[in-house]
Amino acid sequence: MTSADRSHQDETRGGLQGRDVARGPGGAGRPDRDAGAGDAGAGSAAAGGRSWPPRGPVDSSRVPRYAGPATFARLPRIDEVGGTADVAVVGVPFDSGVSYRPGARFGGNAVREASRLLRPYNPAQDASPFALAQVADAGDIAANPFNINEAVETIEAAADGILATGARMMTLGGDHTIALPLLRAAARRHGPVALLHFDAHLDTWDTYFGAEYTHGTPFRRAVEEGILDTSALSHVGIRGPLYGRKDLDEDEKMGFGIVTSADVMRRGVDEVAQQLRERIGDRPLYISIDIDVLDPAHAPGTGTPEAGGLTSRELLEILRGLAGCHLVSADLVEVAPAYDHAEITSVAASHTAYELTTIMARQIAAARG
DSSP states (O other): OOHHHHHTTGGGOSOOBSTTTOOOTTOOSSOBOOTTOOSTTOSEEOGGGOEESOOOOOOTTTSOTTSSOOOGGGOOBGGGGTTOOSEEEEEEOOOTTOSSOOOGGGHHHHHHHHGGGOOSOBTTTTBOHHHHSOEEEEEEOOOOTTOHHHHHHHHHHHHHHHHTTTOEEEEEESOGGGHHHHHHHHHHHHSSEEEEEEOSSOOOOSOBTTBSSSTTSHHHHHHHTTOEEEEEEEEEEEOSOOSOHHHHHHHHHTTEEEEEHHHHHHHOHHHHHHHHHHHHTTSEEEEEEEGGGBOTTTOOSBSSOOSSOBOHHHHHHHHHTTTTSEEEEEEEEOBOGGGOSTTHHHHHHHHHHHHHHHHHHHHHHHHHO
């Protein structure tokens, strides 16, 4: 354990010490807890009726990171914190909308497994996100893999239920089809939202084989449905061959600005982040990240890889530069672990979700005062 782990044990406020399968150092056949940590629901009430202080992740000085259930960042399940959270990490194991390599249905659990190595203090943002807000793993939204329309409806209904509790969502896909129902739910709560879309591809095509709901069409549908603020739409990381110039022309008509991966390389992450902040302003923001925004050297485990992408460092730094934006929810999709090597993709994805979660936790804490 590093000194950073030790110095922030108190900030995790008594996370579960290996519930279900792991045992504490004393060998007792029940979960150990830090001093003063009660069961779910114990403690003083915080805003929204949630218990306070938040329950954090399992203490890695008492239970090794590789032991116990693989929740995101080893955080408690949502049922262990009274059924609600400030930020709900949710899996959507659905990939029936892909056009090339399948396997993203296994992405959420791969990201959870890789997230075991995350620690409770984020030095890049100078914040302990799991002490600032209650972050919990809300499990998976199970959707019909044989009926895309039904799956979209199921995901939307589940997201509506989570957001109705006042939580923000950090969703782990799954393929990019799932962004549409998640955006519908976000817009129902916040009105049309600004969108930052990190991806190698535009995902504003009309149909594939006559199908309106696929991983290449969610943002065209979202514009058509009026759930996006078309004055604040941006793609980041776009690159690679297209079907024709028409793809770019139609995308521009929908209101999207484009920051290519080459733009990031030439301008630098600070300038790009500043331009994105200016475009977003104080609007409610939804961030959708396809892991193929990263170069295959940094994310080989994905369904439609394209050469010439961002580095993981560039992606993380741009996200950190958006900390002042009003982030209402986010998704991270298209991790396909069957094509990964040594968890390169899953590790990058887990850190990406961690940065997004930190941004949301900081904003929740600031709003509470």
